[in-house]
Amino acid sequence: MDFELPESSRMVRDTVARFVKSELIPNEPLIIRREAERGFEDTALIPAELDAHLQNKAREIGLWGIDVPQEFGGQDLGMLTKCLVIEQLKHSIVPFVLPPESPNLFMLKELCKGDQIDKYLLPYSRGEKKSCLVLSEPGAGSDAAAIKTSAERRNGKWVLNGTKIWISNARRSDFMIVMAVTDRKAGKKGAFTAFLVDQGTPGLSVPSSYPMIGEYHPYEVVLDNVELDDSQVLGEVGQGFAPLSKRLGVRRLEIASRCLGLASRCLSMMIEQANTRHTFGAPLADRQAIQWWIADSYQELEMVRLMVYQMAWKMDSGAGDVRLDGSMVKVQGTEMITRVVDRAIQLFGGMGVSKGLPLEYISRMCRVMRIVEGPSEVHRWVIARELLRNGLPEN
Secondary structure, eight states, rough: OOOOOOHHHHHHHHHHHHHHIIIGGGHHHHHHHHHHTTSSSOOOOHHHHHHHHHHHHHHHOOOOOOOSOOGGGOOHHHHHHHHHHHHTTTTTTOOOOOSSSSHHHHHHHOOTTTTIIIIIIIHTTTTTEEEEEEOTTTBBSSSSGGGGOEEETTEEEEEEEEEEEEEETGGGGGGEEEEEEOOOOSSSHHHHHEEEETTTEEEEEEEEOOOSSOOOEEEEEEEEEEEGGGGGGSSSTOOOOHHHOOOOHHHHHOOOOHHHHHHHHHHHHHHHHHHHOEEEEEGGGGGGHHHHHHHHHHHHHHHHHHHHHHHHHHHHTTOOOOOHHHHHHHHHHHHHHHHHHHHHHHHHHGGSTTTTSSSSHHHHHHHHHHHTTTTTTHHHHHHHHHHHHHOOOOO
């Protein structure tokens, strides 16, 4: 077994690290201020001009289309490299995302066909269009198979009706991937279909949003007799559940990669503070409690890193089903950063919960991560169910 990262991946990682240090970290006070001031308002945390600058800078230094296939104009460096990029980006709290986001890219490149490739996949791959997944509903959050939004055939059209909630980026997306029920009698493996719905389609509205802690600000999406042609079906009718599951697995891997970056930032801050801060005549580094916080945080971080890199390697090598891996990295990553940032705040004391450091922001952000894309309790149930049914997997 070779645990050494490929040279190309290390080069990209180091390039991102320099980008974060020079472009993102200096803008953290701005992000903290905007998040504190926006309150209930739907205000983007990154100003448009700053986001445009960061996007242009990233393109200039080659941080573009990391996991986009070469035939679509990308670098096709794989999921492991994309995880390294995300991890490095989250050494900063600036919510900058390199387009395209991997989860929807995976779903689109697997399912787009015909004119959909030019209309959706290619501009999305180039970062010219934004998308969002429209899945969760008031009665169907963690249980995605319980969605009630319907798509019925009427006069040669698909007519969608339903209400969705907790939809990230709904107002800022050019198109949506909407999951709907097309055959309620088919069971979850044949009941759901994905549809491509353009922003501005008659009957589609985003009437309200949900102010939340941290950087999240999701929306409600209402579909009121939204009429679509067959050309807007993404993939095959009734076959939306399997690609959706793969897409959710990619997002969980991304979340775990973010947790690695945030935890690394917290641990670096802890080490520096422990070596420079003195209390009662001795550095904090001499206190056993501090030493254990640092030792435990490092071990937990490294264990999650191994799980994340292994799942990414499996995806790149086509090594089969990674749904169990997705649940594991989601649980361990989000719970690890929760513990690490809590220790960091405790080490810094009053300054740790102030707006002068990013720690309190990270603490609130990572609290949301234990809920979105499936809470820890559901993923533990998924893991246990798989093991109890099929026993331990072969290594």
